[in-house]
Amino acid sequence: MTSSAFPFAFFNKKFVKTEEAKVSIMTNALQYGNGVFDGIRGYYRNKKIFVFRLDLHLERFQNALKIIGVTIPYSTSQLKKIIIDLIRKNRPNTDCYIRPFAYAGSVNTKPNLDQDEIFNFCIYMITMGEYLPTKVGVSAMVSSWRRISDNAIPARAKISGAYINSSLAKKEATDRGFTEAIVLNECGHVTEGSASNFFIVKNSILITPLITDDIVEGVTRRTIIELAKALNIQVNERTVDRTEIYTADEAFFTGTGVQLSWINKIDKRIISNGKRGKITGLLQDLFFQIVYGENKKYSQEWCTTV
Numbered sequence: 001m002t003s004s005a006f007p008f009a010f011f012n013k014k015f016v017k018t019e020e021a022k023v024s025i026m027t028n029a030l031q032y033g034n035g036v037f038d039g040i041r042g043y044y045r046n047k048k049i050f051v052f053r054l055d056l057h058l059e060r061f062q063n064a065l066k067i068i069g070v071t072i073p074y075s076t077s078q079l080k081k082i083i084i085d086l087i088r089k090n091r092p093n094t095d096c097y098i099r100p101f102a103y104a105g106s107v108n109t110k111p112n113l114d115q116d117e118i119f120n121f122c123i124y125m126i127t128m129g130e131y132l133p134t135k136v137g138v139s140a141m142v143s144s145w146r147r148i149s150d151n152a153i154p155a156r157a158k159i160s161g162a163y164i165n166s167s168l169a170k171k172e173a174t175d176r177g178f179t180e181a182i183v184l185n186e187c188g189h190v191t192e193g194s195a196s197n198f199f200i201v202k203n204s205i206l207i208t209p210l211i212t213d214d215i216v217e218g219v220t221r222r223t224i225i226e227l228a229k230a231l232n233i234q235v236n237e238r239t240v241d242r243t244e245i246y247t248a249d250e251a252f253f254t255g256t257g258v259q260l261s262w263i264n265k266i267d268k269r270i271i272s273n274g275k276r277g278k279i280t281g282l283l284q285d286l287f288f289q290i291v292y293g294e295n296k297k298y299s300q301e302w303c304t305t306v
Ligand code: PMP
Pocket: 039, 158, 166, 192, 193, 194, 195, 196, 197, 215, 216, 217, 218, 219, 220, 221, 254, 255, 256, 257
């Protein structure tokens, strides 16, 4: 996946050229990962950008700030306006990814959030195509790394420093010839992918780990659960064991970057005859219809059109 930055970013309370949005090498967030972020997709269709579930993303972003006990001087509605203005300024004519990022911008060298109770804030935008393949199955391995736990680095919030955990799992998987990792928590239960939530289908029931099992509270996860229920597919959010996933009928990852990416092998065990499963297919097709503004019922409700 190659991405390029759009020309304008929001930085130090104003719109600037992206290449001018720079920080010092001594920045606290750079050294300790003292930052929180979110990732939002904008889909380009018919000369419009459909921003997917912007309110939910911003709600999660504000919650992440609350979890680490810091603030930024913007309300959710102000953030929404800044994002819409930034999209208008950048005039994308392709799918894009919008990254709000709040960070400890001081050059204080202590790993301490107190000094930075009011965080710096920026937003930038990049082009984004597929993050994982969506048309062919991906191979996954159960990682030897464990997911960070709620009382160490809260997994539900998108905390910058936490992403060393994702990076380690992803590196191990790709070093060993797999596309993606499936990470277990300290109790040995299945959590999620390196940057995506995880689902299986077993006996026509859609199963996904609980939000109390050290996962990111995924916007796409929530969307897929809502869609499955609307399609009368039984959904079971529960703790998932490692060996259950080897015998799943279907399995897939979801995320803003990932979208919906289906799995054909886990630790070399073939899933769903190596093909896209039936329930996976229904959900994937509906998801793509909605995000591109083509579904009467959901597109209007879930997409902010710019
Ligand atoms: N888990 C992790 C670790 C992630 O980084 C992401 C991407 N934000 C997700 C799950 C999926 O969340 P969402 O659907 O909100 O993008």
